[in-house]
Amino acid sequence: MxxxxxxxxxxxxxxxxxxxxxxxxxxxxxxxxxxxxxxxxxxxxxxxxxxxxxxxxxxxxxxxxxxxxxxQGALNKTGAPLDMAIEGEGFFQIQTPNGPRFTRDGRFTTDGTGRLVTQNGLAVLDDGGGEILIDPEKGQVAIGADGTMSQGDERVGKVGMYTFANQSALEKAGDNTFRNASNLQPQPATEAKLRQGHLETSNxxxxxxxxxxxxxxxxxxxxxxxxxxxxxxxxxxxxxxxxxx
Structure with a gap:
């Protein structure tokens, strides 16, 4: 018993x-x-x-x-130029003191130096792993479906969107982010589309x-x-x- x-x-x-x-x-x-x-x-x-x-x-x-x-969560239109949502499989990559992290949270802004950052001030990385700089004096930012960012006729960067062959490689790392807990290398999310002025809701x-x-x-x-x-x-x-x- x-x-x-x-x-x-x-x-x-x-x-x-x-x-x-x-x-x-x-x-x-x-x-x-x-x-x-x-x-x-x-x-x-x-x-x-x-x-x-x-x-x-x-x-x-x-x-x-x-x-x-x-x-996929639903996409809500906000109209904010630096709000971004990924339609399809993929993640934004951000730089933290503990290394790169991945997120679907696209509530971005700029800091005092013009870097594209998260709400916590962490740098959003481009498709080459570098930081993205925006000059507010050059006008409104336009972002294409592939993540290309431009101000007027000038290209200022491309927001990186990454995916993994096996998403179980990702584990929670706090602050709505994930870390790569495997030896898998993130790959460009070529099938994903970026929606400017939108945010993805929780699923x-x-x-x-x-x-x-x-x-x-x-x-x-x-x-x-x-x-x-x-x-x-x-x-x-x-x-x-x-x-x-």
């Missing part, structure tokens, strides 16, 4: 982690370029609590990797996440009842054995 309780507890631990991920999805419903996540489950075979009787090994429940849906679907939250909550409650039932059965068994002796 102890084995059943331990399996139930392992299930509850995974459900709590899954609930945290769902709550984070809902919290980022309005985060530009955020990608919805879900927890994958697996069985974790282990030795039973008792050596006699019951299945061998006992299959506990464990959390596996966090899956991320990189599907979180609130109704689906709330439904998942309800399902997880019910599963947790059901597991708790099973654990209580097993514990009560164990208590009664001990009491009966005590009376027999």
């Amino acid at each position: 102890d084995n059943a309780i331990y399996v139930g507890v392992s299930r509850q631990m995974v459900l709590r982690r899954e609930m945290d991920i769902i709550a984070n999805n809902i919290a980022n419903l309005d985060t530009t370029g955020f990608k919805v996540e879900s927890l994958m489950h697996k069985t974790d075979p282990a030795a039973p609590a008792h050596t006699q009787g019951g299945p061998r090994p006992v299959k506990f429940v464990a959390g596996d990797m966090v899956a991320r849906d990189f599907g 979180v679907k609130a109704v689906l996440e709330i439904t998942r939250m309800v399902e997880v909550s019910r599963a947790y409650e059901s597991t708790a009842k099973m654990i209580d039932s097993e514990a009560e059965l164990s208590r009664r068994s001990v009491e009966r054995l005590g009376r027999v002796q």
Whole structure:
């Protein structure tokens, strides 16, 4: 009976982690370029609590990797000339103190030196890995679908858009960015199109996440009842054995 309780507890631990991920999805419903996540489950075979009787090994429940849906979010028109959204697969590359990072958050601006930067002041990189400089005295910036930036007749740079052969190479790095956690090299996202004056919304679907939250909550409650039932059965068994002796 102890084995059943331990399996139930392992299930509850995974459900709590899954609930945290769902709550984070809902919290980022309005985060530009955020990608919805879900927890994958697996069985974790282990030795039973008792050596006699019951299945061998006992299959506990464990959390596996966090899956991320990189599907396209809706594009909202803002009209701001330095707001950018990628239509299709691809990421902007930005330079951080900890190395390059990748993001779908295109809320860009310029700093005091004219560099194209993120809201946190990090440089947005061009297709060659360099910084992009904009001279405000040269007028409005026009950005083509391929990321080419121009002011009047002068080309001032090209916003880099990159993709990976396997997007599982990316892991979260904070501030709505990802880092390359593999040996894969980012490649130019030639099929992607840049939309000036737009921002990509989160691809979180609130109704689906709330439904998942309800399902997880019910599963947790059901597991708790099973654990209580097993514990009560164990208590009664001990009491009966005590009376027999």
